[in-house]
Amino acid sequence: MTILVIAKTTLGEALRKKILNIFLLVALAMIAFSVSFAYFTYREELTIIKSMGLGVIAIAGMFIAVVLGINLVPAEIERRTIYTILSKPVRRYEFLLGKFLGSLLTILINLALMTAVFLAMVTWKNHWQPDFALLKGILMIFFQLFLLSSVAMVFSVFTTPLVNFFLTSAVYVVGSLSDVTMALSRGEDKNPIIRGLYWLVHYLVPQFANFFTQNPLIHPEVAIRNEATYYAQNIIYAIIYAAVLLIIAILVFERRDM
Amino acid sequence: MKRSTRITLIIIALALVPAIVKLQATIDPQRAQFQPGKGVSSVVTQVGNNPVVLPSQFVAGTIIGFREVVAGLLWVRANDFFHSGNYEAIVPLTRTITWLDPHQIEVYRTGAWHLAYNFVDSSARADYRYLAPAIKFLEEGVDNNPGVSDVEFDLGYVLYSLKAQDFDKALYWISRAAEEKDAMYPMKRQIAHHYERAGRIDDAVRQWERCVEEGRAAFRKNPQDFKAEDHFLVSKRNLDMMLIRRVMRADLSKRRIDAGFEAHVKRLGPRIFQISGTANLPDGAKIDLMLLDADYREPDMESFTWQVDPNVTAVADIGIHGIYVENGRFERKYDLSKDVKQYPFKKDRYVLTLTFNPRTAADYIQDGIGWSGEGLADQRYLDTPTPGLRKLRKVIYLDRKDIL
Numbered sequence: 001m002t003i004l005v006i007a008k009t010t011l012g013e014a015l016r017k018k019i020l021n022i023f024l025l026v027a028l029a030m031i032a033f034s035v036s037f038a039y040f041t042y043r044e045e046l047t048i049i050k051s052m053g054l055g056v057i058a059i060a061g062m063f064i065a066v067v068l069g070i071n072l073v074p075a076e077i078e079r080r081t082i083y084t085i086l087s088k089p090v091r092r093y094e095f096l097l098g099k100f101l102g103s104l105l106t107i108l109i110n111l112a113l114m115t116a117v118f119l120a121m122v123t124w125k126n127h128w129q130p131d132f133a134l135l136k137g138i139l140m141i142f143f144q145l146f147l148l149s150s151v152a153m154v155f156s157v158f159t160t161p162l163v164n165f166f167l168t169s170a171v172y173v174v175g176s177l178s179d180v181t182m183a184l185s186r187g188e189d190k191n192p193i194i195r196g197l198y199w200l201v202h203y204l205v206p207q208f209a210n211f212f213t214q215n216p217l218i219h220p221e222v223a224i225r226n227e228a229t230y231y232a233q234n235i236i237y238a239i240i241y242a243a244v245l246l247i248i249a250i251l252v253f254e255r256r257d258m
Numbered sequence: 259m260k261r262s263t264r265i266t267l268i269i270i271a272l273a274l275v276p277a278i279v280k281l282q283a284t285i286d287p288q289r290a291q292f293q294p295g296k297g298v299s300s301v302v303t304q305v306g307n308n309p310v311v312l313p314s315q316f317v318a319g320t321i322i323g324f325r326e327v328v329a330g331l332l333w334v335r336a337n338d339f340f341h342s343g344n345y346e347a348i349v350p351l352t353r354t355i356t357w358l359d360p361h362q363i364e365v366y367r368t369g370a371w372h373l374a375y376n377f378v379d380s381s382a383r384a385d386y387r388y389l390a391p392a393i394k395f396l397e398e399g400v401d402n403n404p405g406v407s408d409v410e411f412d413l414g415y416v417l418y419s420l421k422a423q424d425f426d427k428a429l430y431w432i433s434r435a436a437e438e439k440d441a442m443y444p445m446k447r448q449i450a451h452h453y454e455r456a457g458r459i460d461d462a463v464r465q466w467e468r469c470v471e472e473g474r475a476a477f478r479k480n481p482q483d484f485k486a487e488d489h490f491l492v493s494k495r496n497l498d499m500m501l502i503r504r505v506m507r508a509d510l511s512k513r514r515i516d517a518g519f520e521a522h523v524k525r526l527g528p529r530i531f532q533i534s535g536t537a538n539l540p541d542g543a544k545i546d547l548m549l550l551d552a553d554y555r556e557p558d559m560e561s562f563t564w565q566v567d568p569n570v571t572a573v574a575d576i577g578i579h580g581i582y583v584e585n586g587r588f589e590r591k592y593d594l595s596k597d598v599k600q601y602p603f604k605k606d607r608y609v610l611t612l613t614f615n616p617r618t619a620a621d622y623i624q625d626g627i628g629w630s631g632e633g634l635a636d637q638r639y640l641d642t643p644t645p646g647l648r649k650l651r652k653v654i655y656l657d658r659k660d661i662l
Contacts, residue, residue, distance in 0.1 A: 044364040048330040051359075055327030093259075182286055203279045210285050214326045216292050219361035221406050224292050230285070237281045240274050247271040254259045 002090050003098040010072070010102020015109070020064050024110050027060030031118050035125055049125055050134065050218040053118040057111065058141050058214075062172065064110050065103070065145040069152025070164040072099045073253070093250045100153050100246065107145050111138060136231060137217045143238040144211035148172060150242035150249075151206060157253040171205060178202070178209030206241050210234050329359035340368075345376040356399070366399030367412050374421050379597035384421075386574040387566040390557040393417050411435035411445050414452075423546075423576055423618060425455040443489035446472065450496065455617050457630040457646055463500055469493035506625065510633030515626065517636045518586075519650040521545075521612040528662050529595040529603065537583050537614060537650070540623050544580030545588050545614050549573035552607035552655070569604045577618060606658050613641075614650040 014020060034052035073096075076082035085095060115138050123130045151171050155164040174181070184190065185198035211234055216222040224230050336351040352369030355362055373392035377385040396413040403409055414431025418424045429452040436445040446469050453462035473490025476483055521535035533547060550572050573594070575581060581590045594601045616624060616631035627633040631648030634640070641651035 044333070044362075047362065047364075048333065051326035051330040055324045055330075059324065059327075178286075178289070182290075203282050204275075207282055207285070210282075210289060213292075215359065215361060218326060219363075221363075221403055222292055222361050225288065230288050233281055233285055233288075237278065237285065240277055240281070244271045244274045244278070247267045251264065251267060254264070 002094045003101060006085075006090070006095060006098025007101035007105060010099050011105045011109075014068055014102065014106040017068075019067060020106070020110070023060050023063050023067070024113065027056050027114050028117050030056045030060075031114060031121060035121050046122070046125060047218050049122060050131075051214060053121065054134070054137050054141070054214045054217065057114045057118060057138065058144070060114065061107060061111055061141055061145045062148065065107055065148045066152055066165060066168050066172075068103045068106055069149045070156055070161040070168060072103060072153060073156045074161050074164075092253050096153070096157070096250055096253055097246070100149065103149050103153075104146060107149065108142065111142055111145075134217055136227075137213055139231065140211040140213045140234060143235050144208050147206050147208065147211075147238045147242055150245040154245045154249045154252070157249050157256065172208055174201065175206045175208040176212075178207045181205075207237075210237060325358045329355045329362060329365075332358070333362065333365060336365075345372050348372050352395075356395075356402075360398075360402035363399070363403060363406055363408055366396060366403075366409055367416075370396040370399070370412065371416060374417055377600075379594070379600050381593070383573070383575065383579070385566070385600050386572040387570055389417070389421055391566070393422070405438055405440075407435040407438035407441040407445060410438065411448075415448060419452065419455070420577060423615070425452055425617065428452050429456055443469075443473065443485060447489070447493060447496070450493075450500075454500075454629065457617055459500075459504060459629055463497065463504070466493055466497035466500060470497055503621075503625070507628050507632070510626075510628040514633050514635035515539075517614070517634060517639075517650055519614065519636050519639045519652065521588075521652045521654070523610060523654055523656070523660075525660055526591070527595070529598075529601070530591070530593045531661065532589065532591045533581060533610075533612070534587070534589040535612065535652075536587055538586055539583050539614065540626060541582075541584050543583040543614065543619060543623050544578070545583065545612055546576040546580045546618075547573070547590075548576065548609075548611045548613075549656075550609050550611075551605040552609050553605065554609070568599070569602060571601050571603050571605065571608070573601060581612075603658060603661055608656040608658070608661065610654040610656055612652045612654075616649065617647065 031053050034049050034056070073082070076085070076099075082095070086092065115135070119130060119132075119134065122134065148168065152164060152168045155167045159167065181198050181202040185195055185202045187195060187198075190198075213224065213231075216224050332351055332355050336348045336355070339345070339347040339351070349369060349372055352365050352372070355365045356369070370392040373388045373395060375384050377388050379385070393413065396409060396417060399409040400406075400413060410431050414428045414433075414435060418431060419428035422428075429449065432445060432448050432452055435441055436449055446465075450462045450465035450469065453459070453465055470490060470493045473486050473488075473493055476486030477490050480486065515538060518536055518538045520537075521533065524532045524534070526532055535545070537543065537545065551570060554570065554572065573592070575590075581588045594603075616627050616634060617629065619627070630646050631650075634648050634650070636650055639650050639652045641649045643649065
């Protein structure tokens with residue numbers, strides 16, 4: 001119950017944040033403007049609208065998740081509101097989980113708004129035929145952001161927002177280079193120590209590239225084999241990884257002097 | 259937090275790490291199966307004098323996984339170049355786009371079309387040296403998009419048939435396209451047309467019969483299927499026409515026309531010459547011209563490069579661009595002096611070939627000489643490269659001084 005109260009408060013605060021609203025508005029405008037590329041053939045046009053839409057949602061979602069995540073705890077400490085909260089019968093882990101849940105709800109609402117505009121645009125351009133398969137892409141984006149938020153959450157319990165921004169962004173970039181780290185971890189001509197290092201990077205850094213499923217969604221000719229299994233595995237991956245990160249965050253936050 | 263809770267949480271976290279590793283190991287091969295980046299030989303960064311520099315924001319976009327968005331934006335940019343007629347700028351862009359996202363079908367099709375058709379000299383004559391890269395580009399498109407009929411069809415029709423006039427290869431690719439699930443009726447009809455072009459008349463008749471049956475069956479099944487109705491009607495008309503022609507052209511070999519083919523080349527100035535000649539053929543018959551380095555070899559597709567050899571000269575006026583015959587004569591002036599880059603003439607010897615190929619001739623011309631020149635005769639320049647085909651062909655060897 002306490003977690004839900006904190007989540008609700010976090011959501012309310014986040015929705016009032018101007019910077020997040022600006023990200024959202026810019027994203028909505030970009031999705032709407034993508035239909036202006038109307039001078040291509042029908043197939044090209046849809047490809048561009050879908051890729052732009054999914055891309056804009058992913059980028060805007062990433063910024064929203066990072067900006068939200070890096071400020072979750074430091075903002076409370078800076079405003080000293082955390083002392084008031086923790087002086088009440090609220091455990092630290094409840095505070096953290098509430099904050100995390102609040103940020104997830106914010107992301108979810110933002111994604112829902114962008115998705116509604118995106119689907120409307122695609123439906124309009126697709127001769128009023130909705131393409132609900134795109135929701136699978138949105139689902140993957142959500143779980144990618146879920147994972148990204150948990151990364152930002154871990155760093156937010158012991159770093160400043162600026163440092164956290166760079167740390168989270170760095171993890172995101174490394175985690176998006178999955179093809180590269182995988183290839184380097186398997187390169188037989190490499191030094192075993194170097195290979196081992198890349199193996200660690202590939203398997204221990206959260207692999208955000210797993211969630212990039214735009215290609216099969218925008219090109220009907222490309223299919224994911226065992227699609228349901230693939231999506232399920234990614235969702236489980238995100239949940240397990242986020243659980244580990246939240247445990248680390250809780251353990252660190254519990255021992256932090258305030 | 260109690261110590262025991264703390265230890266329990268640490269144990270849970272550690273226990274979940276192998277699960278993360280295991281899941282990632284399971285996800286990796288599945289992701290590699292559909293994500294872009296496979297099956298593309300290389301990203302070539304220069305075509306002609308146009309180096310490709312991917313702007314940093316695009317590079318950043320591709321690194322963090324927004325390949326499709328970057329590809330889409332680059333294609334929007336390429337479209338601007340297209341509308342401004344800057345075709346040279348489009349080609350390297352198309353290469354970059356298909357590297358970023360090898361499933362952009364239209365980019366493959368448009369890129370290959372630009373390569374084969376839009377690098378032109380001051381007389382709007384396409385640069386023949388770019389035909390091989392165009393073919394290679396579409397072949398790559400086929401490899402990366404198996405089962406997509408449009409790419410295979412363009413390779414067969416737009417490149418091998420219309421441009422290279424290689425009807426056997428055209429037939430292979432068009433037939434492949436027609437077998438795909440997304441194939442359209444016109445692709446199936448093109449098989450018949452290309453059997454005809456390849457001189458396989460009985461096969462063409464059988465294909466028209468198949469098309470007639472296919473269209474009829476589909477239309478009977480669904481009377482609202484107007485594409486099927488159209489397929490049936492067009493195929494039926496063409497089948498009837500073909501059967502009539504087969505009868506009419508049956509004994510052309512017994513009453514052959516002497517073409518009296520002759521051709522001359524006259525130098526008018528540096529890189530300017532005139533081709534003229536006679537051909538006893540109906541008005542509108544086309545004489546193909548190829549002027550190549552004497553040691554010209556078709557590019558080796560295995561060691562393919564986008565850089566065309568700047569030392570190679572290849573002038574090609576074939577198919578609809580051939581020199582037309584009027585009143586038994588043909589003539590065309592070639593002024594290549596304004597296009598030194600496209601026609602460098604750096605070799606010592608050149609081969610000028612003038613050909614009349616009955617298989618590419620219009621129907622009304624074939625009515626007089628047959629599909630493969632059965633009714634065609636010539637005292638000096640009859641060429642029979644393959645059994646059943648009777649072409650007219652004159653080869654003239656030129657020295658560099660004859661042109662420059």
